[in-house]
Amino acid sequence: MASHKDLGVPEGSFLLTRARVPACFLAGGPAGATDAEGSCLVDIVVANGVVDGIVPSGQASATDLPTVDAEGRQVWATLIDMHTHLDKGQVIPRATPDGTLEGGVRLTMADRKRWTHEDIAARMRFALKCAYSHGVSTIRTHLDSPEEWLPRRSLPVFRELRSEWAGKVDLQAVGLAPLSIFKTDWGNTLADLMAESGGVLGGVTDALGVYEGLADEALDGLLDLFLDAATDRGLDVDLHVDQTESLDLFALPRIAAAVMRKKFKGRVVVGHCVSLALAPEDVAERTIRMAVDAGLHFVTLPTPMVYLQDRKPNRTPRWRGVTLAHELLDAGLKVAIGGDNCRDAWFPFGDHDMLDTLQQSVRIFQLDNPIAKALPMAGPMPSDIVGAGHQGRIAVGAPADFILLSARTLNEAMCRPQADRIVVRNGRRVTETLPDYAELDAVM
Numbered sequence: 001m002a003s004h005k006d007l008g009v010p011e012g013s014f015l016l017t018r019a020r021v022p023a024c025f026l027a028g029g030p031a032g033a034t035d036a037e038g039s040c041l042v043d044i045v046v047a048n049g050v051v052d053g054i055v056p057s058g059q060a061s062a063t064d065l066p067t068v069d070a071e072g073r074q075v076w077a078t079l080i081d082m083h084t085h086l087d088k089g090q091v092i093p094r095a096t097p098d099g100t101l102e103g104g105v106r107l108t109m110a111d112r113k114r115w116t117h118e119d120i121a122a123r124m125r126f127a128l129k130c131a132y133s134h135g136v137s138t139i140r141t142h143l144d145s146p147e148e149w150l151p152r153r154s155l156p157v158f159r160e161l162r163s164e165w166a167g168k169v170d171l172q173a174v175g176l177a178p179l180s181i182f183k184t185d186w187g188n189t190l191a192d193l194m195a196e197s198g199g200v201l202g203g204v205t206d207a208l209g210v211y212e213g214l215a216d217e218a219l220d221g222l223l224d225l226f227l228d229a230a231t232d233r234g235l236d237v238d239l240h241v242d243q244t245e246s247l248d249l250f251a252l253p254r255i256a257a258a259v260m261r262k263k264f265k266g267r268v269v270v271g272h273c274v275s276l277a278l279a280p281e282d283v284a285e286r287t288i289r290m291a292v293d294a295g296l297h298f299v300t301l302p303t304p305m306v307y308l309q310d311r312k313p314n315r316t317p318r319w320r321g322v323t324l325a326h327e328l329l330d331a332g333l334k335v336a337i338g339g340d341n342c343r344d345a346w347f348p349f350g351d352h353d354m355l356d357t358l359q360q361s362v363r364i365f366q367l368d369n370p371i372a373k374a375l376p377m378a379g380p381m382p383s384d385i386v387g388a389g390h391q392g393r394i395a396v397g398a399p400a401d402f403i404l405l406s407a408r409t410l411n412e413a414m415c416r417p418q419a420d421r422i423v424v425r426n427g428r429r430v431t432e433t434l435p436d437y438a439e440l441d442a443v444m
């Protein structure tokens with residue numbers, strides 16, 4: 001077997017033979033028999049950067065195209081990170097997280113004083129370079145949306161980078177603000193800005209809102225205002241929900257009820273929802289049934305949650321701090337995994353590598369029997385949730401975007417960092433390497 005890095009990927013047009021593709025990454029469903037891990041051995045025809053055919057291995061008709069033999073190695077679709085915070089990332093060491101949610105709020109507010117156009121752009125661009133070279137093709141980022149910052153600072157940078165990176169890492173924005181702003185003019189202005197920017201309306205319903213005196217009944221009223229603002233502009237919504245160890249303010253059932261009460265037509269994403277894992281069984285079951293009825297989509301952010309939840313000085317955490325992923329999936333709900341914070345005041349680690357996030361999630365959630373259950377959470381499911389079209393799957397007629405791993409099996413794929421992966425976009429090998437951290441020195 002030739003070294004995987006020596007595989008030539010000819011420019012734009014070739015026949016990739018003996019590619020082992022997990023069935024969830026095949027837009028047309030399994031091509032031929034699946035192996036014990038749920039993958040299919042296929043040949044993929046790539047013509048002028050587009051997938052022209054996917055057939056069971058050995059069944060491709062004779063072609064003049066150069067052949068690349070994957071020798072049974074894993075070939076995945078590019079991955080999607082549907083929950084990030086590119087505006088606040090890459091600020092280590094100028095911010096020093098203390099490992100608490102409160103510290104995350106406080107230190108981010110302090111760091112915002114340095115958020116000039118150049119500063120935000122440099123940090124976002126660094127993040128996008130990381131994501132692109134790791135094989136991430138779509139990112140949804142929340143943008144902190146205080147009235148004095150978003151319109152003049154973060155949003156112009158976001159729009160500039162969205163154009164700059166289109167077709168490499170496609171970007172979506174979520175205007176993220178406390179729900180209380182929907183009692184003010186700024187709520188409507190933010191919704192207008194998101195509508196003009198092709199964005200999504202975001203909000204925080206978790207107990208961080210308690211700092212503003214948010215109580216259960218007040219939450220219902222704010223959710224109604226929030227959903228009305230989205231409905232008026234045809235926006236989807238994406239909420240930060242229940243990031244605490246307390247059930248004092250359990251927002252998830254209230255969100256489901258509000259969506260049904262308002263007959264909301266857009267897509268509703270609920271992120272985090274870790275309190276659900278602490279609810280009594282009957283409450284959790286009832287809440288999941290409500291989520292099904294309301295058609296909610298979930299995104300779980302396990303890496304920062306494991307870091308932040310149940311943290312007290314010099315004490316080992318007693319719970320994992322993640323949501324009920326198995327139960328939500330088994331109820332037929334879509335559950336994506338996301339990277340969330342990256343080298344910021346909330347979470348000092350990460351590299352915008354969804355393959356790494358997936359590997360960690362498989363361990364944290366015990367999603368290994370079978371591993372194939374976890375894979376859609378990083379590709380097809382977030383693609384469907386955020387409306388990313390062909391992305392997250394390999395599809396005939398779509399750009400030839402995929403990740404060639406040296407691993408032959410999913411177990412092998414989970415056991416090494418896959419730093420030797422080959423990312424192919426539009427049928428061409430991505431040659432850009434990870435950015436050097438020194439690129440950030442100027443803004444630190």
Ligand SMILES: [Zn+2]
Nearest residue numbers: 085240340341
């Ligand atoms: Zn977040």
